[in-house]
Amino acid sequence: MADAARRLDTAETPLYREAPNNIEAEQALLGAILVNNDAFYRVSDFLKPDHFYEPLHRKIYSVAGELIRMGKVANPVTMKTFLPANEKVGEMTVAQYLARLAAEAVTVINAADYGRAIYDLAIRRALITVGEDMVNIAYDAPVDMAPQAQIEDAERRLFELAETGRYDGGFESFGDATKTAIDMANAAFMRDGHLSGIATGLRDLDLRMGGLQPSDLIILAGRPGMGKTSLATNIAYNIASAYEPVQQADGSFKAANGGVVGFFSLEMSSEQLATRIISEQTEIPSSKIRRGEITEADFEKLVGCAQMMQKIPLFIDQTGGISIAQLAARARRLKRQRGLDVLVIDYVQLMQGSSARAQQNRVQEITEITTGLKALAKELGVPIVALSQLSRQVESRDDKRPQLSDLRESGSIEQDADVVLFVYREEYYLKNREPKPGTEEYLKWEAEMNEARGKAEVIIAKQRHGPTGTVSLGFQGEFTRFSDLADDSHLPERFD
DSSP states (O other), rough: HHHHHHHHHHHHHHHHOOOOHHHHHHHHHHHHHHTTTHHHHHTTTTTTTGGGGSSHHHHHHHHHHHHHHOOOOOOOOHGGGGSSOOOTTTTHHHHHHEEEEEEEHOGGGHHHHHHHHHHHHHHHHHHHHHHHHHHHHHHTTTOOOOHHHHHHHHHHHHHHHHHHSSOOOOOOOHHHHHHHHHHHHHHHHGGGGSSSSSSOOHHHHHHHHTTTTTEEEEEEOTTTSOOOHHHHHHHHHHHTTOOOOETTTSSEEEEEEEEEEEEEESSSEEEEEEEEEEEHHOOOOHHHHHHOOHHHHHHHHHHHHHHTTTOOOEEOOOOOOOOOHHHHHHHHHHHHTOOOSSEEEEEEGGOOOSSSSHHHHHHHHHHHHHHHHHHHHHHHTSEEEEEEOOGGGGGGGSSSSOOOGGGGTHHHHHHSSSSSEEEEEEHHHHHOOOOTTTSSHHHHHHHHHHHHTEEEEEEEEEEEEEEOOEEEEEGGGGTTTTEEOOOOGGGGOOOO
């Protein structure tokens, strides 16, 4: 009886399940491409050779794509020399198989549908791989791998799969990397202002940096009172308000100008942040907005500004003490649901590391956070602007302009960052050194104060793909707003 039950089990339970595939759809699409090369361009933006199930079909699609991109004709005659001549497909040679594909080709009209079917099946196969790996790791979990770490790893792989159609990473050919670089240069040429990155809305800063570059970790640092958060909110608002989406071939949207901004505000509440931005836009001091010292005209301005701001894609997360793992998970979710072009974090020292060992040592914890932020910038393909505190040693020097060594727990921050920016305002320090009125020192101080008033410096202390140096900006403290300074050539003529 037990034997019969075992046999029944074996009969009903298939021992082997083939991964989802559709060889006929692959043959139909390749046939269409061989007959009319235009079919390739209907699928090339989303369908890659790896998405084909049959290894020979991958090779055929890859060779056809290379020939077509070089402006040559891809057909059974031109392609057979680039494929293994002695390989057999059943009873046929590869050359005969190509001719058969072309002879039984479908029309070009159906090419995109077949391409989409092949792509969907490839994604399902990749999902099966991720799922099997999850199950196997959960069964035989290594001692040092906590369940939380496995969840993060699975989430990362699923996110990559959702974003790119493949999760394995691995090597890409230098040719692909070159093509990406050329595409980026072309996008910069077509974009307003000819910037390769996302424009911050501050002209001189953009000219020096070429905008915020994708995958960059940009550290924005300064002593308290210098205006780090103000500069970050100014940039975030400028980018979000300039957002212009364009539809891609696969139906998704991409930013032609500006972008969708995610803002992790670990220090201020979302309401405080919104008050700052409204103050900056309406030119009504935030202290007056808070105290309600506003006129009816001011209130109308505030309402108008608030209505306009409803439409801009700026998303704020005000969770305090967030860990790098939580931040990564929320950023991925935002990118999937709303899109994401720039991420701002205010500020690094308020974040927590995830491992217990890191939390015992502050330097190790900051190292884990900055390394995690750089990895996240690369994974999401967006610039991350992370604010950072500076150590007090700045205050003990005569020249209080910050240097790289002033970064708190600086080793890892300086190392992981692609760009390090310091905000510095001479006016802040001069104000605290006011001498007694009527003295000679006072006259000298007054002259210096008049020179420094309303001005700020952004010092580019490190930049991986551009020059370092200082950018001068205007700063209006009552509205917490940074702006471009007028060029001397644009100033009205002066008569002494």
